[in-house]
Every structure is written in C-alpha cells, then in structure tokens.
Amino acid sequence: MKKQPVVTVDDFDLKILQLVQVDNMMPQRAIADRIGLSAPAVARRLQQLRESGVIRRDIAIVNETAVARPLTIIVHVTTENERLDLLDAMKDRFLRCRQVQQCYYVTGEMDFILIVNVKDMAEYNEMTRELFFEGGNVKSFRTCVSMENVKTNGPIPL
Amino acid sequence: MKKQPVVTVDDFDLKILQLVQVDNMMPQRAIADRIGLSAPAVARRLQQLRESGVIRRDIAIVNETAVARPLTIIVHVTTENERLDLLDAMKDRFLRCRQVQQCYYVTGEMDFILIVNVKDMAEYNEMTRELFFEGGNVKSFRTCVSMENVKTNGPIPL
DNA sequence: TATGAATGTGCAAGTTTCTTGCAAATTGTC
DNA sequence: GACAATTTGCAAGAAACTTGCACATTCATA
Structure with a gap:
C-alpha cells in the first residue's frame, strides 16, 4: 500500500x-x-x-520536439463494465504503457483521461490497438490532439 | 519567440x-x-x-495531499469565438492562473483542456468564476474530478 | 511560572560532487 | 592519408553537501 x-x-x-x-x-x-x-x-x-514523501520525485523535463516525439494526445476512455477488478486491470495497463505519461480515473461521462506522448499518429494507432482493442473493457475512446502545449508541469500553488 | x-x-x-x-x-x-x-x-x-533546451527544466514533484491540495480536476473548455486574439488572451489567462498546472490547446469538440490543482471545491468555484465568467469568451466548460491520479509526470519514452 | 525534554539551528570541519584545464583519442572532412 | 574538429578521461581545484557539536527555541508537564 x-x-x-x-x-x-x-x-x-x-x-x-x-x-x-x-x-x-x-x-x-x-x-x-x-x-x-x-x-x-x-x-x-x-x-x-x-x-x-512530501517531495515524491526529482525529475528533468525534456523537450518533446528535441527528441522527435512532438505529439501530445489527450484520450478520453469509457469502459464497458465498471467492475473493480476490471478497472484495476485497466489502471495497471495504463500504468505500464510507456507512451502514457498521465492517467486520471475521473467522475463524469468518461472513466479515464490519459495524456499520451507519441512520435506520430502511426505510433498512436499502434498504441491504441494494444491498449484498447487487445486489452479489453474499453467501450469507446475519444482522441484530442494537442495543437499547443500552453502550460505543462505547473507547480502546486502554495 | x-x-x-x-x-x-x-x-x-x-x-x-x-x-x-x-x-x-x-x-x-x-x-x-x-x-x-x-x-x-x-x-x-x-x-x-x-x-x-533539450532539458527544459529540473523540478521537484510534490505530493498534493501532503500540502493539503488533494484535488485534481480536468476541465474541458469550449470558446464562443475562435478569433486568434481572443484565443491568445485565453492562453495568457490560463498560463497566469496559479491553479492551472497544465493547459492544452486541442482539436476536437473542445478547445482547451486544463488540469487544475485546488484544495477543495470552494476554491475551484472561485477559480472558475475568475477564469471563465469574468475572463470572457468561454462558451461552456465541463468539470471532471479525478478520483485517482493513477499516473503523473511519466517520462517521455526514448 | 519554572523546569526539563524535545526539536531545530548555525558553525565549522570533513566528505562528496561538480567543474575545468590539458593532453590524448576519436571522428569527420577533404 | 592528412588535418581539423570534437569528444574524451585524468587530475586538480572549486563548489556543494553532510555531519558532529553546542546552543537556542519550542513544547510539555508539574
């Protein structure tokens, strides 16, 4: 725990x-x-x-474009079934998926919101195949491509 | 630039x-x-x-709960008018707003996706008043409260 | 209010890590 | 193959961090 x-x-x-x-x-x-x-x-x-643990981690933030991975995509995922064990399995999949940088389990119309980094849409297609179609329990997903990352890694206001 | x-x-x-x-x-x-x-x-x-600039920044990641700011909220914003000067003004507002940790200008049904950190819903209400109602050009916004931050600050896969 | 315990502090010395000059090695170009 | 440019490892110096100690502050108790 x-x-x-x-x-x-x-x-x-x-x-x-x-x-x-x-x-x-x-x-x-x-x-x-x-x-x-x-x-x-x-x-x-x-x-x-x-x-x-007040400070969780110390990290360097890398410029995506500089490493040829310029695409940030926000994905809204709904599930077919909200059984806890199936949701836990999905969380685990999203946690392990290397392109998934952020994953939020949310209230509202969708169940998960992912923030994903890929180099191009081909990689995104491949990722969604593995993550959603082969992984299971995904009813639908909606893709929003970020045209501009206006702000990232903002601090917690203290 | x-x-x-x-x-x-x-x-x-x-x-x-x-x-x-x-x-x-x-x-x-x-x-x-x-x-x-x-x-x-x-x-x-x-x-x-x-x-x-390949490494943009070096930061410490703080545990939100430890500093009594446990709420992460994802907000989907649509605009009334997509004139570039009005969009730029919105970007500037989101950039300056301390509770806004992330801001993406996206394609699709919504125009902006924000990731916001607040201590409670009262602060969120206050923030939305200032940011959306008083700031202008906001047609609608949808609030998704994160019930669990499954993954945050994931590295760019290299 | 006084006393004692617990906690936090600044100082200084020691340790660790980073920086930099130099010469050598490697890579790239012609 | 020759030469220039770049990168490297070594070693020494500089900067930053750690730690022991004594003192100061805060907190708890009588």
Missing part, C-alpha cells in the same frame, strides 16, 4: 517547496538566503521532505 | 535523458557507470542538454 506522508509542513517547508518545484537544482545556500535559514538547516529539511 | 533546440542528441544523450527523467539528482558518476562514459563527459553533456 502506498504510504501517505504524515509529516507536517511548516512555513519554511512551504517556501522550500515553492522554490524546488520550479528549480530543484538550486543550491541549498541559495535557498537558505531566500528564506532566512542556514544552508545545513535547509539541507536537513529537504532530506526530511524527500524521506517522508 | 520560443527558441527551439537544434542540437542533435545521440545515443549517449538519450540514455542520460532516460535516467534523469526518472531521477535528476543521480550523481554524474552513477550515470557514467550506467552508460559507459566518464563523469566529466556526462557532466559536459548534461550542461549542453540544459543550455540547448
């Missing part, structure tokens, strides 16, 4: 989180200067935030 | 990108051991990838 952090975050932590959501390579000395603690104090808090 | 990187990426770069999309705090020595270069060679390549 996924562990939920129970650590409380105070104002210093929130300031640190604001900064590292934007740039997690900022030196601890620079963070310390900004928020009014010493560098070792910042270091200890960062370590605690990471160990406790 | 946003600068597009024109640097070419080779197989070493792709391996580095695979690793740092998952963990950008991995020491250069560890990356070097994995891909068969020396640490300074990895360092030089990382610097080049960052300077050229």
Whole structure:
C-alpha cells in the first residue's frame, strides 16, 4: 500500500517547496538566503521532505520536439463494465504503457483521461490497438490532439 | 519567440535523458557507470542538454495531499469565438492562473483542456468564476474530478 | 511560572560532487 | 592519408553537501 506522508509542513517547508518545484537544482545556500535559514538547516529539511514523501520525485523535463516525439494526445476512455477488478486491470495497463505519461480515473461521462506522448499518429494507432482493442473493457475512446502545449508541469500553488 | 533546440542528441544523450527523467539528482558518476562514459563527459553533456533546451527544466514533484491540495480536476473548455486574439488572451489567462498546472490547446469538440490543482471545491468555484465568467469568451466548460491520479509526470519514452 | 525534554539551528570541519584545464583519442572532412 | 574538429578521461581545484557539536527555541508537564 502506498504510504501517505504524515509529516507536517511548516512555513519554511512551504517556501522550500515553492522554490524546488520550479528549480530543484538550486543550491541549498541559495535557498537558505531566500528564506532566512542556514544552508545545513535547509539541507536537513529537504532530506526530511524527500524521506517522508512530501517531495515524491526529482525529475528533468525534456523537450518533446528535441527528441522527435512532438505529439501530445489527450484520450478520453469509457469502459464497458465498471467492475473493480476490471478497472484495476485497466489502471495497471495504463500504468505500464510507456507512451502514457498521465492517467486520471475521473467522475463524469468518461472513466479515464490519459495524456499520451507519441512520435506520430502511426505510433498512436499502434498504441491504441494494444491498449484498447487487445486489452479489453474499453467501450469507446475519444482522441484530442494537442495543437499547443500552453502550460505543462505547473507547480502546486502554495 | 520560443527558441527551439537544434542540437542533435545521440545515443549517449538519450540514455542520460532516460535516467534523469526518472531521477535528476543521480550523481554524474552513477550515470557514467550506467552508460559507459566518464563523469566529466556526462557532466559536459548534461550542461549542453540544459543550455540547448533539450532539458527544459529540473523540478521537484510534490505530493498534493501532503500540502493539503488533494484535488485534481480536468476541465474541458469550449470558446464562443475562435478569433486568434481572443484565443491568445485565453492562453495568457490560463498560463497566469496559479491553479492551472497544465493547459492544452486541442482539436476536437473542445478547445482547451486544463488540469487544475485546488484544495477543495470552494476554491475551484472561485477559480472558475475568475477564469471563465469574468475572463470572457468561454462558451461552456465541463468539470471532471479525478478520483485517482493513477499516473503523473511519466517520462517521455526514448 | 519554572523546569526539563524535545526539536531545530548555525558553525565549522570533513566528505562528496561538480567543474575545468590539458593532453590524448576519436571522428569527420577533404 | 592528412588535418581539423570534437569528444574524451585524468587530475586538480572549486563548489556543494553532510555531519558532529553546542546552543537556542519550542513544547510539555508539574
């Protein structure tokens, strides 16, 4: 079972989180200067935030076009059957599919919303075949091609 | 105008990108051991990838629940008028809105897809008032509340 | 209100990681 | 094959991070 952090975050932590959501390579000395603690104090808090899971991960964001994978597609998926075991199997498939960057299980008219990265529509077709037709329990899916990614990886407002 | 990187990426770069999309705090020595270069060679390549924009940003991913902002909402927005200047103004509003983490300008039945982070539905109501009713050019919007974020911040498959 | 425990801090020293100059190796071009 | 350009590994220096310690602050209890 996924562990939920129970650590409380105070104002210093929130300031640190604001900064590292934007740039997690900022030196601890620079963070310390900004928020009014010493560098070792910042270091200890960062370590605690990471160990406790408040900071889940630290990642580099890659420019899709630069690696020849310019297509972002948002897919709305409805299911034939909402049995929990079938939904869990779908979640697992979406989790494992490498082109699926994001997967939300939602309320409303559709059941899943996926955000998918592919290099072209041929790869998308291949992916949908494997994911939807061969995987099962997909009633319908709707494809929205992103013509412009206006904003991505926005920070959580704190 | 946003600068597009024109640097070419080779197989070493792709391996580095695979690793740092998952963990950008991995020491250069560890990356070097994995891909068969020396640490300074990895360092030089990382610097080049960052300077050229292939690596756009380096960020920490924060656990929403841990900072009391557990709600992720996907919003589908249609516009009244598709004049480019009005669309640009909308993009600008979405870009500036702190709760909007992602914004895609899409083909299909809707015009924009937003991914929004709020602490509760009251904040969401307030946000939609400012963003949609007061901002203008919004014909309709549909709210999908995420009941489970199955996958977020997935890497670009390389 | 006072006392003691627990927690957090800054300092300084030690450790780890990153950067950079240099010479050598590799790759690309003619 | 020769030469230029680029990339590399090594080693040394610089920068950043970690950690022990003593002190300060906060919290809990009597």
